[in-house]
Amino acid sequence: MTRRLIVVGGGLAGITAALTAADAGASVTLLEGRPRLGGATFSFRRDGRWLDNGQHVFLRCCTEYQWFLNRIGSADKVVLQDRLDVPVLTPWGTTGRLWRTRLPSPLHLSAALSRYPFLTLAGRARVGLAALALKRLDPEDPRLDTMTFGAWLDRFGVTARERAAMWDLVGVATINLTADQASLAVAAKVFRTGLLDTNDGADIGWSRVPLQQLHGDAAARALEDAKVDVRLRSRVSSLEALPGGGFTIGADGGTLSADAVVLAVPHEDAARLIPADALILEDRRANPTSLAGLGSSPIVNLHVVYDRPVFREEFAAGLASPVQWVFDRSDNVGLERGRYLAVSLSAADREIDLTNHQLRETFLPALEKLLPATRTARVDEFVVTKERNATFRAAPGSRRLRPHARTALPGLALAGAWTATGWPATMESAVRSGLAAAHATLPSLDLDPGRVLPTTKPGAFPERTTTP
The missing domain is CATH 3.50.50.60 (FAD/NAD(P)-binding domain)
Structure with missing residues (x-):
């Protein structure tokens, strides 16, 4: 039976x-x-179209999730970068990119770091030393779960600026905590599996629907x-x-x-x-x-519809800005006129309790600084989705x-x-x-x-x- x-x-x-x-x-x-x-x-209906509750991406190293997509028949509904390439935008107009070559790890990131405008020569050395040390850590070592990733980075003299320009740029989005809050064990898993164990693990994938x-x-x-x-x-x-x-x-x-x-x-x-x-x-x-x-760590997502094209990339990270990541989702929802941008805010302990009006007053000006084309565009929609208990809190312990x-x-x-x-x-x-x-x-x-x-x-x- x-x-x-x-x-x-x-x-x-x-x-x-x-x-x-x-x-x-x-x-x-x-x-x-x-x-x-x-x-x-999940997605929800608004004004005749579907909006996602938040922006979800995956990496090439996410092998089981890719198996899952194949199993449910959705593999043809996602796109995966041929090679990691992340535009990094700033309010003062300087633009950088984090990308990889086909060289073996960790050399695959060396060209990008050498041209990355947000690190000094000494900063690049500190980031490189920390990366090499991180590659030697065992995420299964229980001792790594007794301290924060930030405290570990301090051992290498990594400055706040370098942390924001490199480590938090990736870590906050994946761990949903800042380096000062996140367990070193979880951070070691993220950076080793995604960036250091192979040269292609961090290639980014996302849904086209x-x-x-x-x-x-x-x-x-x-x-x-x-x-x-x-x-x-x-x-x-x-x-x-x-x-x-x-x-x-x-x-x-x-x-x-x-x-x-x-x-x-x-x-x-x-x-x-x-x-x-x-x-x-x-x-x-x-x-x-x-x-x-x-415990839990929150995520806030902002959905902004402009009346015209305002963004040339499919996504970008923000540096020295309240905007962490911004994605152009216009094609995903079949928007024929205007552009739909999704702003993803991880580790949103402060933003989770702001009103929609307060979020609008903070983030529309921030988008104008990152994306100059938004300054002359009309905002047709501004929708907020909040996940107060989005993830567990991957802190030490x-x-x-x-x-x-x-x-x-x-x-x-x-x-x-x-x-x-x-x-x-x-x-x-x-x-x-x-x-x-x-x-x-x-x-x-x-x-x-x-x-x-x-x-x-x-x-x-x-x-x-x-x-x-």
């Missing part, structure tokens, strides 16, 4: 776990409290094809382990029974649902309330609070970007967690996970040639 797995949560982690288990032969039911799939990556089409709609079709029973608007209120094995789940619409369960929900919800003494942290049992220590997929209860597994994937809270981390959860639960269903887990080889993607 086919045994039943219930996946709680329809984000990328839950979708991955459900598809992997179904591919292995399990009978899978996926419960999602919202009326859509996709979790933290709204996220709802890329993830939610495509996943719905893939789940249907895999015969997964998807139940939207089905919020889970309780999870109970039965003495003889198996579980009961209280959800909207009644009580369900399962042989195995994957909890693929935010850590705040997992803490509420995990049975007592089931959580394992660093090979020890822990009270689920300890997950509260992971967070490593010991991130549980592995397996719990103390056979058949119960955890998934989510906040679990112990070794990655920051990214789409890659979410997919990896879903794969780990499937690996942990399939044996309880008398199924072999080794037959269906991906080989971590990304598929082919449309590439856009960049010129350094």
Whole structure:
């Protein structure tokens, strides 16, 4: 008799776990409290078009996320740079670029650093020394999680200007914390995997369609094809382990029974649902309330529609500006007239509590300084989206609070970007967690996970040639 797995949560982690288990032969039911799939990556309708809740990109090193896109049939809806190329804009008009050559790491960045206008000769030396030292760090070393990345950079005499021009430019967007706040362990993972272990790991990819089409709609079709029973608007209120094995789940619409369960929900919800003494942290049992220590870090996104073209790039980073990253999303939403820019603000502890008016008064002038063409353009729309609990807080000490997929209860597994994937809270981390959860639960269903887990080889993607 086919045994039943219930996946709680329809984000990328839950979708991955459900598809992997179904591919292995399990009978899978996926419960999602919202009326859509996709979790933290979603779109909403406004004035007849889709707007994404925020700008989500991936890197070439995100192999499992690329597998996920292939699995749900969305690989043709993204573009991946042929080579890393990031324009860096300033309010005073100086423009720099961070790009790579095809030389092996770390030489692949040497040409860009030698011409990068925001570093002095001594600053380039300090950045180079820190990069070489970072390449030698082991992200799995628990000692790295006892200090901040900023404190480690101080050992090399890295100045605030150099930190802003290089390390925070990348780190804030990926870790959702500044160097002074982020765990050295997480920073080492980000910079080693993305920039230092290979020469192409940091090539940037992004969606050419709204996220709802890329993830939610495509996943719905893939789940249907895999015969997964998807139940939207089905919020889970309780999870109970039965003495003889198996579980009961209280959800909207009644009580369900399962042989195995994957909890693929935010850590705040997992803490509420995990049975007592089931959580394992660093090979020890822990009270689920300890997950509260992971905290949260916010992200704010601004959606600005101008009446005319104002930006020649597809995206750029801002330096010495409130604007961290700006993306031209006009083509993604099919905007025929005007231009739609998305401004992404990570580690937005200050911006999260500003009103829409305050954000408008701060960021429209900031955009005018970075993009002179906006000074004569009319603002037709200004929309704000806020994610107060966008990611867990990857601060020192967070490593010991991130549980592995397996719990103390056979058949119960955890998934989510906040679990112990070794990655920051990214789409890659979410997919990896879903794969780990499937690996942990399939044996309880008398199924072999080794037959269906991906080989971590990304598929082919449309590439856009960049010129350094």
